[in-house]
Amino acid sequence: MTSPAAAEADPIDALLAAGRLRHRAGPLTASATFGRRAMLKIRHDPKQLVDSAAIPILFTVLFTYLFGGAISSSTGEYLKALLPGVLSMSIAVVTMYGGARLAQDVQSGAFDRFRGLPVWRGAFVVGGLLSDAARYLFASAIVLALGLAMGYRPAGGPAGVLAAVALVVAFGLSLSLLWAALALAVRDPAVVLSIANAVLIPLSFASNIFVQPDTMPAWLHTFVNANPLTHVATAARALMNSTGTATSAVTWSLTATATLSLACTPIVLRLYTHQK
Template sequence: MIPALFSPAAPARRAGALTATVTFGARALLKIKHDPKQLVDSIAIPVLFTVLFTYLFGGAISGSTADYLTFLLPGTLSMSIAIVTMYGGARLAKDVTTGAFDRFRALPLWRGAFVLGGLLSDAARYLFASVIVVGLGLAMGYRPAGGVSGVVAAVALIVAFGLSLSLLWAVVALLVADQAVVISIANVVLMPLSFASGIFVAPQTMPGWLRAFVEVNPLSQVAGAARALMNDTAGAGGALAWSLLATAAITAVCAPLALHLYGRRG
C-alpha cells in the first residue's frame, strides 16, 4: 500500500489536436460571459442597420420598404458578420497582454489548437448573428425566394468569409499585442469597406470613380453573392467566384502567418 503511494505516476496522456481545439473554443465562448459586449454587438449591429435603413430609406431608394428589405438584408447580414470579426483578434490580443498566451504556449499541445479554437468560437458567434438577422427579416416580412437552401448557402459563404477575416485580425493581434489597437485597425479597414460598398445601394447608381472601388470591394462581392443566393436571382456566379477567391486568398496568407507568429512569439 505505502510503496504504491510513492511509486511514480504514469505520465498524463497528451491531449489530441481535436480535443485541444474544442477546449480552446469552449474557453473562448465562456469568455463572452465576462465580456458581453461581443454578444451585444452581435445582436445590436444587425438589428440597428436592418431596421433603421429599411424604414428610413426603403421608400426613397426602392419605392417600398418590402422591396428594399429584399435588397438590404443580405447586405446587412454580410456587414454585421464582417464588423464583429474584430473581437476575435481583440480577444487574442488580451490573452497576449495578460500572460495567458504564454501559459498556453508552454502546454504540450498542438500549437494550432489555440488559433483554431478561437475560430470555432467565432463561427458560433457568426451563426448566432446570422440567425438574428434572418429571423428579424422574416419578422419584418422578408421572404427569401431562394428558400432554405439559398439562405443556408448564403450564411455559409458569409461565415467562411468572416472566419478568413478572423485570421487576419489574429495576425494583427500577434503583431501589435494591444486590444485597443487591434480594434482601431479593424475599424479603419472595415468601415470604409462596409459603407463604400454595394450593401445599401446598387453600384450602378454611383459615380464612376466610386463604382470602380465598390465593384472590387470583397465585401460588396460577398453581399452580392449572398443576395443572389437568398433571392434566387441571376448573377450569383461571378460574385460567388470572387467571394470564394477572396476568402481563399486571405486564408492562405493569414493562416500560416498566424501559426508562424504564434510559434515565434516569446
C-alpha cells in the first residue's frame, strides 16, 4: 500500500515527469506583468484617474471661459494656445503618482519580495513606466476630447496631434524616472507627493501655458524661458497648430527629456540594486 507521504508526492512527480515546469519569464513578459499589476492597483487608488481627468477639465474650461476673452481676442483663439499647454501640464502633474506608488511598495515590503523573484531585475521599474504611459495616454485622450467638444480644431491634423502627444508622454516618462529615484531615496509616498507638488506647481504656473511671458517682470521672464515645461508646451502648440516653428522647441524638449532620463536612470538602477 502507498504511504500518505508518497501519495502526496505523486502529483509533484507527475508534474515533473510531464515537463510542465514553467520557464523563467523573459524581460518583456515580466515587465508587462508588473505593468498590469500597477494598473490594477489604481482600483484601490482611483484618485490617480480622477486627477488625470479633473485637472485638464478644470483648467481648460475655467481659463477658456473666464479669461479667454480678456487674454486673447476670443475664447476660440485662446483655446488654440491653452489646450496644448494644458496637455503638457496635465501629464506633468500626474507623473508624481508613479513615484508615490513605488514608495508605497518599498514601505510595505512588496518591493523586497519582487526583487527576490527569478525575473529580470529591471522589470519592476519598466512595468511601472508602462503603467505610467497608459495613464498619460488616458489624460491626453481626456484633454483632446474636451478640446474637440469645445470647438478646438488642430491645424496640424492627426499627425501633429500624435507627434505632440508622443513628445509630451516622453517628457512625462522622464519625470517618472525622477520621481522613481526620489521614491527609492525617501521611501515615503507622502514625502514624494509633497516634493513633487512643490516642484510641479511653480513649473506649471510660471510658464507660458496660460499666458505669454512678455508682460512679466524680467526675473520671472528669465525663469519662464528656462522652464522645461515652457518649451514642451511651445513644442506641443507648434505641432498641434502647425505654426511652422516646431523645430527649435521640439529639439529643446527632446534634449531636456533625454538629459533627464540619462541622469535619472543610473540613479534609479543603483538605488534599486542597493536598496536595503
